[in-house]
Amino acid sequence: MTIVRKICSPYLPVHSGRPATTARASEQAATDERVDNIRIRPLGAPAAGRARAAVERMKLWDNGRTLRVKFLDGVPEVQARVEAIAHEWEAIANLTLKFVAAGASEIRISFAEKGFSWSTVGTDALTVAATKATMNYGWLEPSTALREYQRVVRHEFGHALGMIHEHQNPAAQGQIPWDKEKVYAYYAQQNWTRDDVDFNLFQLYSEDSTNHTAFDATSIMEYAIPDSLTVGSYSVGWNTEFSATDIEFMRRQYPRASPGTVELAIGAARTSAELATAGEVDTYHFDVAAAGTHIMTTEGPSDTVLTLHGPNDAGAVLAWDDDRGKGLNARIVRKLQPGSYWLSVRHKSAQSTGSYTVGVKKSG
Incomplete structure (x- = not known):
């Protein structure tokens, strides 16, 4: 039994020959979604000047979304087992997986x-041609053990919902005592180059690429x-269950209490809201009809961070603020051109x- 048959090979176009994205x-x-x-993420203020921040870039689906899932091939018995295990994610994340035949x-x-x-x-997945696979299971058969189905399907659907490999988590720095030369030699037997490893x-x-x-x-x-691929005595077995941290983390990313994107009207009464779940992010949209200076604020007892995106591109960050409002609230003053903002x-x-x-x- 080789490790290549037993670990996830993530979708890496540079190393697999698939068209690069x-x-x-x-x-x-990601930001259109x-x-x-x-x-x-505020990092605190330097000795002088404005507070610094890091930008976290993620690939999460819209909270509450229904994701359609389709099998391109495979035998019905294997398909049914994959579908049943994939649905376990619906109890963790505020998403629906709808399996469709066509x-x-x-x-x-x-x-x-x-x-x-x-x-x-x-x-x-949205960058892959509509006729191509976004997920592959290369060794699941009708005779494969249930625990192996659970391990690999839970893992791959974790990726599909936005999770990365845990050993590539920025916080993994220095946590795994790899014996790199042994790792290179081991994976060379599986036709992996040093670059692949x-x-x-x-x-x-990077710290600014993922939550x-x-x-x-x-x-x-x-x-x-x-253990044979690490220095000293260190090993990790085959994880087949969701960890407590997996569950907590993904519930934060897809909270059931989130209202989704809420429409704001310029000059209207303030909108009341609650960050009901740790790590929750609330999103608002408003349209600017005529150019002018606009004031965007939060008020209340919470220490909030406010980010402005646009115009007409949710991926463009125009401004952010932490504590320029009343107390621990945020305040952004910005001249905005006509368009959509978030x-x-x-x-x-x-x-x-x-x-x-x-x-x-609007100011004035």
């Missing part, structure tokens, strides 16, 4: 690429790591919840 196309698909796939679909599953299982990550195992996502938790060796998104509101502390109001008015 540009970073710009990937980011555009969900405004808060770009989130501002027509358009966001997630398309194949079994044709033998020996490899992989998936696109979240909204990257670097890209799939050792290369971490993440502390490193979780029990995550369903973690590879098995044999505001996103989050609590400064990812662990906190609280109420607030938000409003937009």
Whole structure:
């Protein structure tokens, strides 16, 4: 039994020969789907000047969305097992997986690429041609053990909903004592180049490219790591269950209490809202008919961060603010041209919840 048959081979166009997707196309698909796939995270103020921030870029689907899933091939018995396990994610994330026999679909599953299982990550599926697979299961058969179905299907659908490999989590830095030369030698037997190994195992996502938790060796998104490939005594077994952190993290990304995108009217009464779930981001949309200076504010007891996106492009961040409003509230003053704009509101502390109001008015 080889490890290539037993680990997820993520959808990596550069290393697989599939057509490459540009970073710009990937980011555009993500922000067209969900405004808060770009989130501002305050880093605190330097000795002098304005507070600094990091930009988190994610590939989450719109909260509450129904994702259509279609099998491109495969035998009915295997398809039925994959579908049943995939639905387990609906109890964790505020999403619906609707399996369809024909027509358009966001997630398309194949079994044709033998020996490899992989998936696109979240909204990257939208950049794949409509006739091509976005997910592959290369070794599932009617005789495959249930625990193996659970392990691989839970893992690949984790990718499909926006999760990355846990060992590439920025917080994994220094957590796994890899014996790199042994790892290179081991995977060379599976026809992986050193670049493949670097890209799939050792290369971490940057701090500003993904929302993440502390490193979780029990995550369903973690590879098995044999002791023989590490320095000292360190190993990770085959994770087949969702970890407590997996569940908490994905419930934050897809909260059931979120109202979705709320329309704001310029100059209207303020809108009351609540960040009911730790890590929740609320999104608002408003249209500007005539150019002018506009004031966007939050008010209330919560320490909020406000981000302005647009015009006409949810992926364009125009401005953000943390504490320029009343107390711990945010305030943005900006001359806006005609077009569509979005505001996103989050609590400064990812662990906190609280109420607030938000409003937009024209200056003067």
